[in-house]
Amino acid sequence: xxxxxxxxxxxxxxxxxxxxxxxxxxxxxxxxxxxxxxxxxxxxxxxxxxxxxxxxxxxxxxxxxxxxxxxxxxxxxxxxxxxxxxxxxxxxxxxxxxxxxxxxxxxxxxxxxxxxxxxxxxxxxxxxxxxxxxxxxxxxxxxxxxxxxxxxxxxxxxxxxxxxxxxxxxxxxxxxxxxxxxxxxxxxxxxxxxxxxxxxxxxxxxxxxxxxxxxxxxxxxxxxxxxxxxxxxxxxxxxxxxxxxxxxxxxxxxxxxxxxxxxxxxxxxxxxxxxxxxxxxxxxxxxxxxxxxxxxxxxxxxxxxxxxxxxxx
Amino acid sequence: xxxxxxxxxxxxxxxxxxxxxxxxxxxxxxxxxxxxxxxxxxxxxxxxxxxxxxxxxxxxxxxxxxxxxxxxxxxxxxxxxxxxxxxxxxxxxxxxxxxxxxxxxxxxxxxxxxxxxxxxxxxxxxxxxxxxxxxxxxxxxxxxxxxxxxxxxxxxxxxxxxxxxxxxxxxxxxxxxxxxxxxxxxxxxxxxxxxxxxxxxxxxxxxxxxxxxxxxxxxxxxxxxxxxxxxxxxxxxxxxxxxxxxxxxxxxxxxxxxxxxxxxxxxxxxxxxxxxxxxxxxxxxxxxxxxxxxxxxxxxxxxxxxxxxxxxxxxxxxxxxxxxxxxxxxxxxxxxxxxxxxxxxxxxxxxxxxxxxxxxxxxxxxxxxxxxxxxxxxxxxxxxxxxxxxxxxxxxxxxxxxxxxxxxxxxxxxxxxxxxxxxxxxxxxxxxxxxxxxxxxxx
Numbered sequence: 163x164x165x166x167x168x169x170x171x172x173x174x175x176x177x178x179x180x181x182x183x184x185x186x187x188x189x190x191x192x193x194x195x196x197x198x199x200x201x202x203x204x205x206x207x208x209x210x211x212x213x214x215x216x217x218x219x220x221x222x223x224x225x226x227x228x229x230x231x232x233x234x235x236x237x238x239x240x241x242x243x244x245x246x247x248x249x250x251x252x253x254x255x256x257x258x259x260x261x262x263x264x265x266x267x268x269x270x271x272x273x274x275x276x277x278x279x280x281x282x283x284x285x286x287x288x289x290x291x292x293x294x295x296x297x298x299x300x301x302x303x304x305x306x307x308x309x310x311x312x313x314x315x316x317x318x319x320x321x322x323x324x325x326x327x328x329x330x331x332x333x334x335x336x337x338x339x340x341x342x343x344x345x346x347x348x349x350x351x352x353x354x355x356x357x358x359x360x361x362x363x364x365x366x367x368x369x370x371x372x373x374x375x376x377x378x379x380x381x382x383x384x385x386x387x388x389x390x391x392x393x394x395x396x397x398x399x400x401x402x403x404x405x406x407x408x409x410x411x412x413x414x415x416x417x418x419x420x421x422x423x424x425x426x427x428x429x430x431x432x433x434x435x436x437x438x439x440x441x442x443x444x445x446x447x448x449x450x451x452x453x454x455x456x457x458x459x460x461x462x463x464x465x466x467x468x469x470x471x472x473x474x475x
Numbered sequence: 476x477x478x479x480x481x482x483x484x485x486x487x488x489x490x491x492x493x494x495x496x497x498x499x500x501x502x503x504x505x506x507x508x509x510x511x512x513x514x515x516x517x518x519x520x521x522x523x524x525x526x527x528x529x530x531x532x533x534x535x536x537x538x539x540x541x542x543x544x545x546x547x548x549x550x551x552x553x554x555x556x557x558x559x560x561x562x563x564x565x566x567x568x569x570x571x572x573x574x575x576x577x578x579x580x581x582x583x584x585x586x587x588x589x590x591x592x593x594x595x596x597x598x599x600x601x602x603x604x605x606x607x608x609x610x611x612x613x614x615x616x617x618x619x620x621x622x623x624x625x626x627x628x629x630x631x632x633x634x635x636x637x638x639x640x641x642x643x644x645x646x647x648x649x650x651x652x653x654x655x656x657x658x659x660x661x662x663x664x665x666x667x668x669x670x671x672x673x674x675x676x677x678x679x680x681x682x683x684x685x686x687x688x689x690x691x692x693x694x695x696x697x698x699x700x701x702x703x704x705x706x707x708x709x710x711x712x713x714x715x716x717x718x719x720x721x722x723x724x725x726x727x728x729x730x731x732x733x734x735x736x737x738x739x740x741x742x743x744x745x746x747x748x749x750x751x752x753x754x755x756x757x758x759x760x761x762x763x764x765x766x767x768x769x770x771x772x773x774x775x776x777x778x779x780x781x782x783x784x785x786x787x788x789x790x791x792x793x794x795x796x797x798x799x800x801x802x803x804x805x806x807x808x809x810x811x812x813x814x815x816x817x818x819x820x821x822x823x824x825x826x827x828x829x830x831x832x833x834x835x836x837x838x839x840x841x842x843x844x845x846x847x848x849x850x851x852x853x854x855x856x857x858x859x860x861x862x863x864x865x866x867x868x869x870x871x872x873x874x875x876x877x878x879x880x881x882x883x884x885x886x887x888x889x890x891x892x893x894x895x896x897x898x899x900x901x902x903x904x905x906x907x908x909x910x911x912x913x914x915x916x917x918x
Binding site: 172173174175207210211212213214216231232235236238239240242244245246247248249250251255259260262263264265268307311 | 478481485549553559768
């Protein structure tokens with residue numbers, strides 16, 4: 163759905179993006195992470211066809227951002243990190259205008275506006291002026307304006323900044339829901355915890371370059387996908403040479419201490435139940451046995467140690 | 476309805492604002508009726524004053540502000556992503572944001588027209604209406620184009636745009652008033668100001684004797700249409716669309732031909748006047764375009780590869796007026812062979828061209844510097860020093876011949892041409908070094 167090849171972007175005195183390449187599949191929720199100044203917002207603006215890359219190509223929904231920028235504009239919704247609203251307009255008028263200006267037919271604009279308002283739970287505030295809304299409600303209105311024309315790609319730049327926990331939860335739910343409906347979502351943030359709930363992929367930028375191998379898929383950081391599962395096992399007592407004892411049982415040991423270990427198993431529930439039975443059968447006092455989920459932060463730290471795209475080995 | 480027009484109406488022409496405008500207008504016209512009861516001329520004058528204030532000062536401010544406010548409120552990117560066509564966006568903003576000022580101005584213009592009709596001068600009244608509408612379109616569309624130029628420059632130069640539309644609108648008003656004053660220097664009617672073109676007599680344009688008032692009216696409408704085209708084309712660029720290469724040269728040529736037609740002299744002088752207009756357009760373009768190194772490098776690359784499509788997409792706006800200025804100089808050189816006069820001399824015209832190229836190099840050198848935000852000031856200061864200090868140094872070297880080293884001077888046209896050419900080469904050498912490198916650093 164989104165494909166970038168060797169994207170370079172130069173500001174007058176600095177290179178913001180330096181050969182970034184990646185691909186995002188339809189329906190994915192990609193976390194675009196990296197420290198401040200890494201190039202996340204610049205990359206988003208290039209994907210949105212708002213800025214022209216100095217070199218390289220980007221395609222969105224099969225459209226080249228340089229050759230068909232207006233088609234790209236129609237295919238996506240983009241919420242910048244510092245967004246604005248028409249403070250003097252009511253929520254209803256803001257959304258009707260957003261719908262109309264995004265190409266929704268005049269007779270369908272009101273319905274589209276009401277639907278978007280319902281999705282962000284603003285239906286009870288349709289006649290309030292945008293300028294009267296709280297920070298969280300303004301964010302919801304901005305998102306509603308962004309999705310009112312049901313785009314196939316949604317770009318959200320730091321969408322949770324300044325939101326309270328309830329609003330963040332609502333935002334997470336909304337993003338999951340949109341992704342579930344087939345929308346491809348790209349979310350940038352430098353706060354990893356807020357991306358944890360809904361992102362299926364991650365792309366890390368550092369100094370304008372994609373770190374490591376580019377996009378890291380959920381399967382490589384989660385135990386629930388088809389890849390090998392990492393299981394944390396805790397024991398009720400300490401054992402000498404626990405690692406050796408586990409290996410002697412035919413298990414693959416990633417790490418082991420006196421009373422805990424991390425095992426790597428074949429995917430699937432059957433392998434896990436068999437392993438548990440093996441441990442108990444060997445007389446080991448198992449008190450905990452749970453799949454380990456690598457957090458986005460773990461993946462981030464792991465990726466951040468890898469070289470960037472274009473770096474010499 | 477155009478959604479952009481409708482949104483602007485929602486914002487600008489709400490019931491409260493309409494009511495306040497009506498109250499202010501009623502107060503103005505009521506005051507005039509109380510002070511001079513039964514007299515038509517003061518009422519017509521008040522109408523013209525209202526029109527000037529609403530459509531020629533307030534209107535340009537709001538039309539430029541229609542873009543500036545979007546940037547300030549951080550809604551501009553949202554607009555740039557819209558599905559509206561550039562034309563819908565342009566006219567929606569231009570006539571939506573100024574709806575109230577047009578409404579207020581229309582009352583004044585209509586009142587003044589009625590007064591002229593009642594005074595038995597409907598023709599003059601009609602001229603005034605067309606002039607007023609043309610001037611308002613010129614200033615309002617020009618102000619919006621200026622705002623779009625500002626946004627575009629700031630983005631390419633990596634800085635926050637600063638808008639000065641009130642100043643720009645007033646300067647534009649002065650330019651229009653000045654132009655009108657020159658074309659219409661004679662008597663007014665019914666106490667109306669002469670700059671509104673309410674005069675009789677003819678203006679001679681390319682040998683044709685044309686009624687002054689109608690010539691002015693048509694000229695204002697024509698330049699207003701060009702301003703509207705400029706705003707539309709700049710809006711296209713904001714929406715990431717490519718513009719064709721012919722409209723800007725067509726405007727420059729139009730402006731040159733229009734001005735040359737007013738020159739009171741032979742073909743040589745007309746070429747000189749047209750050349751001066753082309754040069755003015757080149758200076759304007761040199762400041763108006765973004766200092767975009769990447770685009771300049773792409774143009775140079777396309778030039779090397781002789782890739783016409785890439786060249787036309789990236790060619791700097793300054794190139795067209797310079798080419799036309801070269802043609803004007805050739806015209807000045809050829810005209811005497813056709814029996815025309817030799818004033819100005821071809822050598823002097825060549826010198827002026829050389830100094831134009833030098834000045835454009837100075838502008839490029841400063842605007843492509845490491846701090847683009849200060850480029851305009853640096854360029855103006857550089858040009859001032861080049862002429863002012865150059866004039867002092869030249870005069871100290873030996874009168875007119877010395878001065879000819881630093882300004883196009885008829886007393887030493889050959890010296891001026893050679894000196895200007897050398898200076899242009901040196902300045903462009905340094906300017907090109909700035910444009911071409913060094914490579915940008917890592918962010």
